[in-house]
Amino acid sequence: MGTPRIALLIETSRGYGRELLRGVVRYARLHGPWGFYVTPGDFLQAVPRMKSWGGTGIIARVETPAVARAILASGLPTIALGLSDEQLRPESPLSRLSEVVSDSHGAGRMAAEHLLERGFRHYAYVGSRGRVWSGRRLDGFRSRLRETGFEPHVYAQPRPRRAAADWEREQPALAAWLAGLPRPAGVMACNDDRGREVLVACLHAGLKVPEEVAVVGVDDDELLCELADPPLSSVVLNAEAGGYRAAALLDRMMRGDCSEPQRLLVEPLHVHARRSTDIVALDDPEVAAALHFIHDHAAGPIAVPDVVEQVVISRRALEQRFRKATGRTVHDEIRRVRLERACRLLIETDLPVARVADASGFGRVSYLAQSFRQAFGVTPARYRRRLRDGVPDPPDRP
Known part of the structure; x- marks a missing residue:
């Protein structure tokens, strides 16, 4: 097969579309070269003359009947973006396309x-x-x-x-x-x-x-x-990884290695x-003060007694009022805020897992790993590979 030539009918005027395109380009750099057709603009796009252009695949948001007809007439491997409920009905030919959709x-x-x-x-x-x-x-x-x-x-x-x-x-x-x-x-x-x-x-x-x-x-x-x-x-939204996965799927489709429609989900991250x-709108000032302290200091070595020191009520009273206001214990909130920070560091930085554990307040890698397994069912390293790099987990060794 010659150099793949891909029509990208994706809105460049929106952050979501640009992140999808960034993921497609990252895949092409690693596995290409690929050639692209792309026009800057909003949701409304036009399909190029695929035969005369030499197109081999399409990733597109199908906004109009004209775009749908042109895509279907091309007969090329196509991945659609966010099909509507009407387009997904069994009688619609668009329902037989692979799809990338945000969660x-x-x-x-x-x-x-x-x-x-x-x-x-x-x-x-x-x-x-x-x-x-x-x-x-x-x-x-x-x-x-x-x-x-x-x-x-x-x-x-x-x-x-x-x-x-x-x-x-x-x-x-x-x-x-x-x-x-x-x-x-x-x-x-x-x-x-x-x-x-x-x-x-x-x-x-x-x-x-x-x-x-x-x-x-x-x-x-x-x-x-x-x-x-x-x-x-x-x-x-994990749009860049979604674009990477879409390009990988289209590559398999163009090679004839994938014929059944696939649905790729772009997950919300944080x-x-x-x-x-930037506000705490609680009627209880003691719980509000505790929440502010946790959010500001969870990356450090704080524990429940440190939170109690910030309020003028007993630990028992704080725990009762905190659970009533938030539905969580003080310890659970500290752990939740630390997990949120660790997730962001894993996705947005190249810090080693040990540094992530320290920077998010967990301290020890073993404590971070235990918390990740309980919350997400995977290790921190697998979480990073799956959500940041857009690649599936490797099979477990027997």
Whole structure:
């Protein structure tokens, strides 16, 4: 087979799309060379003339019937991105394509957990009309909140008229809706674009962020999040590894080694906390003080007695009030925060596992490994290979 030539119909204007592309390029550098067709832009893309171009494979977001027809007519190995429920129906020919899809339900649950940890009693969701992943993120957000007895307020987006005027027309409606929420409220936006719009609407409504409304988005588009006012917290998706796995699957398909449709899931990793959710909204000041201390010092050698020293009540009283407010013990919260930090260090750095154990507060590698097996069923090294490097675990030795 000659040099593979791949059409990438992926939105370059979004952080999620760019991370997927980065993973595809990383695979091509290691296993190529590959040639690419890519056009900068948003969700709407066009399929090139694959025969005259010499295309051998496609990775695409199928946004329109025209794109679907062109892909199916090409007969080339294709991996679709995030097919809709309608496209996945058995009678649809698109349902027979392999697919890369973000775990939107899991992202919604993770955003809910992030806000629950901050002690809110009121929650809300702002989505995007017509986006299947937005609905799935709402389902995950709502399901996690219902487990703890909460029900989110859900924003009803006005129907669009003219694309250029949509946000200008919607902004006062969203601002009024946010102003009518009980406060303080934890708000999930379906992605970072929507999160930025929520922050702008809060400004126009005179709402303080995060004191009155805390906001978390999805995708962790770093530039978009850092330019927001205040900087936007966001769920990080494992998109680069997803792109790498998609390229590996397409490579097998082009070689004829894989004929059955596959479904690759892009997992949520953690929440990149920024100023938009930097608050503890608990009514109990002692529990709030304990949480602040744990979050600020869990990377050091702290234990439950160190937390108790920060409050003016007994250990027994703190444990009872802490469990009532958070659903966890003080020790469990220290371990949870340390695990979250260790996960980020494993994915985002090349630090040896021993250094990760020390930097996340576990101290000993054996304690870190034990905690990882209990929480995730794998060792720290396997967790890193699976989620950062996008490669499957090697088979266990007999």
